Amino acid sequence: MELDLRAVSSSAGLPGTVSPKTWTFAEIVKQPDIAARFKRVREYFFLRESTYDMTRRCNVRCDGCYFYEGDKQNAQDNVDPAAWRALFRSEKERGITFVVLAGAEPALVPDLLQVCYDEIPRGAIASNGLVKIPASVGYRIHVSVWGNDATSERIRKAKRMLERQIEIYAGDPRAVFVYTFTRNNIEESSAVVEHLARSGCKVTFSVFSATVGYTGTLTHTPQSLAATHRTMLELLRRFPDSLLYSPYSAASHTDANSLHALFSCPYPRQNPGQFGLGRSFRQYRSDLTWIRSAACCVPDTDCADCRHYAAGSAIVTSRMNRHIQSSDQFRAWLDYVDTYLAVWVQGYAKGANLCTSDVSPTLAMQNDASGGTP
Numbered sequence: 001m002e003l004d005l006r007a008v009s010s011s012a013g014l015p016g017t018v019s020p021k022t023w024t025f026a027e028i029v030k031q032p033d034i035a036a037r038f039k040r041v042r043e044y045f046f047l048r049e050s051t052y053d054m055t056r057r058c059n060v061r062c063d064g065c066y067f068y069e070g071d072k073q074n075a076q077d078n079v080d081p082a083a084w085r086a087l088f089r090s091e092k093e094r095g096i097t098f099v100v101l102a103g104a105e106p107a108l109v110p111d112l113l114q115v116c117y118d119e120i121p122r123g124a125i126a127s128n129g130l131v132k133i134p135a136s137v138g139y140r141i142h143v144s145v146w147g148n149d150a151t152s153e154r155i156r157k158a159k160r161m162l163e164r165q166i167e168i169y170a171g172d173p174r175a176v177f178v179y180t181f182t183r184n185n186i187e188e189s190s191a192v193v194e195h196l197a198r199s200g201c202k203v204t205f206s207v208f209s210a211t212v213g214y215t216g217t218l219t220h221t222p223q224s225l226a227a228t229h230r231t232m233l234e235l236l237r238r239f240p241d242s243l244l245y246s247p248y249s250a251a252s253h254t255d256a257n258s259l260h261a262l263f264s265c266p267y268p269r270q271n272p273g274q275f276g277l278g279r280s281f282r283q284y285r286s287d288l289t290w291i292r293s294a295a296c297c298v299p300d301t302d303c304a305d306c307r308h309y310a311a312g313s314a315i316v317t318s319r320m321n322r323h324i325q326s327s328d329q330f331r332a333w334l335d336y337v338d339t340y341l342a343v344w345v346q347g348y349a350k351g352a353n354l355c356t357s358d359v360s361p362t363l364a365m366q367n368d369a370s371g372g373t374p
């Protein structure tokens with residue numbers, strides 16, 4: 001996780017701040033609950049991420065899929081394990097310590113997944129969950145869920161999708177089921193999450209984020225975002241042991257402002273500078289090429305509508321410096337980071353959420369080190 005630490009050490013007396021500071025960051029992090037959680041998540045500050053499209057093939061075709069937009073879908077798949085091994089060795093030398101394998105469908109190229117795992121053993125795979133990935137590939141596996149079976153059949157053209165995903169991945173400690181809220185599947189989420197919870201599955205949430213030019217029916221409205229927010233909090237209350245999520249995650253991903261508008265996206269596509277993710281992140285296509293100007297974890301997504309869970313995992317976690325106005329704001333950020341690590345890092349166990357008050361993500365807009373009370 002790449003932090004933007006430029007303002008964190010500015011604890012007092014910034015020129016131009018409106019009100020005098022009554023706290024320091026050092027005081028906030030001395031509080032016992034915050035100190036313990038901060039110590040725990042700091043152990044993962046070394047993570048440096050890049051993403052890789054493993055193949056352009058997929059066994060389903062979903063409405064609104066970001067992969068089949070833009071020209072990345074036209075890359076010719078490199079299927080040579082030696083070429084992938086060489087790439088991952090050079091990525092390791094470049095300092096990459098965490099890989100996200102996506103595509104279209106990575107489960108269709110298990111040999112390449114194994115090569116990647118053998119070189120860089122921390123990472124996650126984004127899969128539709130219909131083909132079992134061999135147990136020897138020890139990455140986190142994110143199984144995408146877009147609703148109940150009737151909905152999936154309609155927008156993903158796949159029958160019995162949820163049932164098949166559960167048959168394959170229930171009980172697999174690598175698996176996290178990612179429920180993507182669209183404008184149309186909010187009500188059914190309750191039954192789907194209950195079914196997953198009763199099947200012993202871990203669940204997290206994403207929010208549908210339209211690709212540039214998408215004109216389908218899945219795009220959110222202000223009303224559907226608000227309904228999604230309420231539903232997420234209710235599900236978090238009902239299924240605390242199954243959900244890997246936090247109230248601040250819900251608030252950040254359902255705000256009327258996109259993640260980019262709230263926190264300023266640090267991926268190269270929006271951050272051509274050479275700081276943090278803008279310097280280290282690459283998004284490789286399945287022919288092993290990459291383009292700086294297009295590089296982010298969800299290329300071809302419309303930045304003005306970006307609320308994707310993968311995007312937030314980098315965008316919000318990197319903005320620690322915008323979450324130090326108060327103890328509760330910093331607790332909310334810690335809850336977000338704790339959620340991110342539990343979802344993405346195999347073996348990291350989610351802690352209890354620390355923040356008990358509503359913290360608005362809009363407080364973090366353009367705020368790099370302003371005043372407040374602890």
Ligand code: SF4
Nearest residue numbers: 058061062065104128
């Ligand atoms: S399963 Fe994933 S990659 Fe395949 S079409 Fe659906 S969204 Fe796209």
Ligand code: SF4
Nearest residue numbers: 260265296303306311
């Ligand atoms: S789509 Fe999201 S993650 Fe990608 S550049 Fe835009 S804001 Fe960043």
